[in-house]
Amino acid sequence: MNEEVLLVLTNLPDRATAQRVATALVEARAAACVTMLAECVSVYRWQGKIETASEVPLLIKTTRAAYPLLETTLRAHHPYELPEIVAVPVSAGLPAYLQWVAQQTQAS
Numbered sequence: 001m002n003e004e005v006l007l008v009l010t011n012l013p014d015r016a017t018a019q020r021v022a023t024a025l026v027e028a029r030a031a032a033c034v035t036m037l038a039e040c041v042s043v044y045r046w047q048g049k050i051e052t053a054s055e056v057p058l059l060i061k062t063t064r065a066a067y068p069l070l071e072t073t074l075r076a077h078h079p080y081e082l083p084e085i086v087a088v089p090v091s092a093g094l095p096a097y098l099q100w101v102a103q104q105t106q107a108s
Contacts, residue, residue, distance in 0.1 A: 032104035
């Protein structure tokens with residue numbers, strides 16, 4: 001595999017928004033797959049106050065080459081003023097799956 005695969009993490013405020021964002025990312029070929037996890041609670045500091053929010057985490061599989069498109073698409077569809085977008089390089093994985101991620105994020 002010559003394409004570096006990334007796992008990108010973000011949170012959305014509800015399941016419907018998470019579904020819309022996930023679909024937009026896959027349709028744009030910015031992501032090969034987006035996994036919506038169960039709702040969770042996030043605690044964070046925002047504008048000087050401690051906040052608590054219910055959120056739906058997304059695990060987004062993409063490549064380094066597709067990351068700029070992913071970030072642009074995610075920011076365009078994300079409702080938060082400052083969305084969490086964290087990319088983690090995948091150091092190992094099933095070669096056939098990693099190849100599939102690379103193939104799915106190439107422009108057709």
